[in-house]
Amino acid sequence: MDLSTTYMGIPLKSPFVPSACGPLSRDVGMVRALEDAGASAIVMYSLFEEQIQHEAQELDHFLTRSTHAYAEALTYFPDLDNYNAGPEEYLDHLCRVKQAVDIPVFGSLNGISPGGWTAYAKKMEQAGADGIELNLYFIPADANLTGREVEQAYVDVLAEVKRSVTIPVAMKIGPFFSSTFEMAKRFEAAGADALVLFNRFYQPDIDLEELEVKPSLILSSPFEMRLPMRWIAILYGKVKMSLGATRGIHDALAALKLLMVGADVTMLCSELLRHGPRRLTEIEMDMRRWMEDHEYDSVGMLKGSMSQINCAEPAAFERANYMKTLQSYERYRVA
Amino acid sequence: MSRPFVTLDGTEAAAYVAYRASEVIAIYPITPSSPMGEFSDQWASENRPNLWGTVPHVMEMQSEAGAAGAIHGALQAGALTTTFTSSQGLLLMIPNLYKIAGELTPAVIHVAARSLAAQALSIFGDHSDVMSVRGTGFALLSSGSVQEVMDLALVAHGTTLEARVPFIHFFDGFRTSHEVAKVETLADDDLRALIDEGCISAHRARALSPDHPVIRGTAQNPDVYFQARESVNRFYLAIPELVQKKMDQFAARVGRQYHLFDYAGHPQAERVIVILGSGGETVEETARFLVEKGEKVGCVRVRLYRPFSIEHFMEALPKTVKAIAALDRTKEPGSLGEPLYQDVVTAFAESLSNGASKFASPPKVIGGRYGLSSKEFTPAMVNRVFEELARERPKNHFTVGIEDDVTHTSLEYDQDFSIEEADVVRALFHGLGSDGTVGANKNSVKIIGEETPNYAQGYFVYDSKKSGAVTVSHLRFGPRAIRAPYLIREANFIACHQFNFLERYNVLEEAVEGAVLLLNSPYSPEELWDHLPRPIQEEILAKKARVFTIDAYDVARQTGMGGRINTIMQTCFFAISGVLPREEAIAAIKHSIEKTYGKKGENIVKKNFEAVDTTLANLHEARIPDQVSSRRERPPVVPDEAPDFVKLLTAPLLAGHGDRLPVSALPVDGTYPTGTTQWEKRNIAQEIPIWDPEWCIQCAKCALVCPHAAIRMKVYNAEALSGAPESFRSMDWRGPDFKGLKMTIQTAPEDCTGCGLCVEICPAKNKRATQFKAINMKPQLPLREHERESYRFFLSIPELDRREIKVETIKGSQMLEPLFEYSGACAGCGETPYLKLLSQLFGDRALIANATGCSSIYGGNLPTTPWAKNGDGRGPAWSNSLFEDNAEFGLGFRLCIDKLAEHATELADRLRDQLGEELASALIAADQSDESGIHDQRERVAVLKERLAKMDAPEAKRLLDIADYLVKKSVWIVGGDGWAYDIGYGGLDQVVSSSRNVNILVLDTEVYSNTGGQASKATPRGAVAKFAAGGKSTAKKDLGLMAMTYGTAYVAQIAMGANDTQAIRAFIEAERYNGPSLIIAYSHCIAHGIDMSKGMDSQKKAVLCGHWPLYRFNPDLKSQGENPLTLDYHEPKLPVAEYAYQETRYKMLTKSNPDAAARLMALAQEDALETWRRYSTLAASFSPSGGNGKPN
16 A cells, blocks of 8 residues: 655655644654654644744843842843754754654744744754745734735745745645635745645634633644645645645544545644544554555545546535535425 | 953952862852852853863852851862852851961952941941951952952962962952953963962862871860960961062063052152052042142052051051051941051051161051941042141041041041043933843943943942832043042033933032033923923033933834833943944944844844934934023922921932931931831832722732732721812722721822732723723823822821721731831832731731841831831831841840730739739730730720839839830741741741740742842752752752641741732731741742732742642641641642743743753652642641641
């Protein structure tokens, strides 16, 4: 059984790639365990430029606040020679991960400034990353910002990063573009080597007792894979970039569906957080079993077979799909 | 040989040599010597090697006595060893100093000389401390400038090995230790050249070793002790020559020549001043000035003070000398004169009796005192002393620099006398501690000192407050080495970084004609003039000052600098002053920014660059009309209704005119009235909390946590509202008790520091807009007038009767009047809420013994003190003895109270017939276990006093004197963790083990906060502190558990932010317990590197993660058959990291050494779990019935 695939020009032994999810890649031992469990590559947790800047400012603030104000306590902390106030901690870790495993390691970057995007991307390349995933999203809460401006900002960042590195670059995007297809083409034109669909946003919640808005992370549910599945199905064969699927991949069947609509890799997070690296082995075995049962020799054979261009009902991935669902709902109610 | 010029202060200069020349360094923090230990610890943590390529072992001890013991041991075992100290620390070392010297052990102790605590503590500089050790056998070597500190530190280290006599190398605290100056650094080869390897080998050979064992430290008897003490004489006789030889060797190599006594002045001088330390610079420069004017004066600067070489001293003096003044920077009451004076007199007497005098006739010798506690010592004073020496009968035992209108020792002097040179730029900067002014000025000194051929000097004056502190920077720049160790009195550049200072101070007082004034002002150059107070306008016109203005806060906002205006104002200084060409200066500032902030991230550098670039466009010269237009005068420092003492003594201190007070103005024994902070309206808060009754749930938490008693609650009768100002807010009291009454939460607008703790703790949200609460921060300025009126009215509302209040509740406790108010503690201080609570619960009958530290500083530092009195004139009586003895000091209070109460009872019993049976019995048998009982006893004592006053019997008189002791007193022993865990632990342990009824409150900030954040044994594992720069590797000492082992002491660990009810309960139980009680209170601190407004949240998390267990151990319960240990916290659920990494003290280690941080955090986590296991086991096993130990 040949599970191999190619992602951004890099051959992978299988389509299973743990996604840019914090806890999985923060520990070198865990990355090794993921490799042993069958991961074909790993996307590191994201380096957040905003967080780095915030921490640096915070450190500076607290180290200098109230200094030279009172004769007995001119400072409150030792003046250490070196602080990793920049991305060094992330880059060192990336380097350690890279040395610890044989699979490709992709850096993930969430920048806020044009300089930050390019500088950090370059440093990731220097630290040994095999590729970079740009984790690009923000909430355009400014009423004066047009959709076109937002889109152009995304494209500009990608183009800048592509100019600064030689390793492949993937764009991980959200599902809220007015025209996802058009954006995909623009990203491709700007040099993206892959499109990863879709980012899950942390949606804030409200604590009714405390009357506070609180960040809340809910792990994905299996249903969520439907959205990337639709868009990968639509894009497959119409763009040259690799397509990465992420969101709601909890079992082999979900992975199979995504591969069938055209994904080159399937990225997992919630399922591995819940059950640990060994779950990856189970999913891979389940996939092998299913493929054997259904007489598929390779991932290559099934990849894109259910995409919009290859399936029997191309319109099903568009509006018709919605209509059909309504109809089935109506039937259910009558029954 | 490369000897780069750098700018550094005296402590760094000393540490530079000491660190390189040592293998073992024992340290302990004390101002102003602490930075020497800090540098050593930091360099060791960075693995910097000493001269021999190995990193010295640097060890913090529990006290200076401990440090002395440790260096004694290290010396005996053969190490090259040093330590650093000042003041009381040196006194604590005395026993070991005798030992180290007695055993002829080479060592150097570097001392930043500081006043000793006498009628008051002072952190500032004089020679009281070093003069107290002149009998120990240590050689005493004195430096008078930063350059000399570096040079003579080496002479000391080099000579001690050859002489075998240990050295104290001292320099003036603050004046030299903290002056930043341009100096030539010594190269390592210079150090190697002067430290003889052969002598090191000899030192090693004398070391204690089982391979060539000897015994040292014997006990001797009358037969030989005397002779043995005399056996060392030849070593002491040799020292002067050895030191001079080393100085000559130094001169040959480096070029600067020193002598045991350095003479400067006219070769045929007739009048000479002999002096030690930095004052020598002033005398020498003044003598030079006077000689140029034709006067025959000179100066002898004493370098080697012990052993005092008469021969060298006489050699140094010109034979023409007719009169000598020996100036001492110390005071020895009752002596024939101060030490240097006595030495000079003795030197002349001896040389005369030996017939060896070179003088035609013996010069007159007079002695004088100057400069105690860093009192200014200026050329004007020196000039006056020279004038005095010219008199036929000069005044002996004089003082100079003060006005002694009581015993008339002082010399009046011409304050306008000056020797400042025209080509020296003299700049004064008035700033706030929080605006970064001093940091920026240190930076400017560095830029000019290190990047130009100019010399530079920076000296910084701080006020005595920890919040809203005012700083004044004194900077000189010039083409020659600057030898002016005194403040600038004639400035040609003055910057005022806070516009509101103009309302309070005459910042132009020191301005010369034509000076430049730089103002940080919110007004445009056109508008500025009309916003200046009249006195400032007058000064500007009178002195023809040019005025430049910039809205630095606006520039800071534009460039993301927040409230830090340091870089902006620094840029302005360089742009206006012309010290450097503008472009060159900007480049230098930017270079310096990169050096300073580079390690903290590119973005920080970028923001500072932006600030520099934006500054110049916003800096303008203001239009100065030729007439005064303002009618605004400077408001009085204290209001008219202030008591006389405050008007006469406190007000001048507040105005910065304390130097002008004569001796007669000062209390003779250090006794001051309490409650004086109320007269100092500091107005330091930009925003203050304003109560919104609509949403208030009357929980009183805001008042409870307020560190400054600046937000208060009152419950009162509605009639009290009559005459209330319109803006006064009030609501119905909702509690079942006091039904029908009204309540108000009121802010003291001018006393609030704006810390925000109250708003953060407020649990009541505004339901219509949840960003608001029942109390919200609002800009102070527009509200000041109204709120001032409201607060004044609030204070006039009668207090509730204490007997009716349920004091054990949060609400009840906050109905009690705080008798600790408006202290100068940091905004958001975590300690003071506990002290305020203490004052509310027991203040009207409390005596407080306060260990030296933060609480003694904000509690007792002049000008004003926060301990206050109630309407009856009762309140806490407070005193600070020392750092190390506080538990014993407080125990002494108790011993006295118990004895006098017992004696009063005896007398009442004996006088039963005369006093009346009923009264006597009631007095003797009074139940004072609650407020009612205490109230009734006070009334009985009042009756008793009336009756005693009419009686003539001696016993009646005696009882009248001590009758108040019949009312229950509450003794509190208060201090920080440095005292309780370290230096004072022995005494604390003694007191805890006693049966006496004292209450110990440990304000545990887990670090030596007052001296700037050095590690104590309370510092938790993984936290970074000074002296633990690599993260503290050992776990926090469990002081409470140790105290519990006696089984007879009440012990509680509390954290107000985690469980306020438990905290109040612990205070009440501890006070009620008739034996020793220990309360250990988690006190968040600015030294934790946290957002202080969220301090209570830190406390909560510290408990949730198990770092800070809450419990109460009450031995009374055991005697009642109950479990004495009550756990008030639950099994830790929050990871320690989630608590810790909100605090810079932990977080910074993840940035500097992530691996160590991870390792230590894992251990800290295990510590928390282990603590839980231990306490939960103890809680279960303590109970006679095998109690369940479940938390409440």
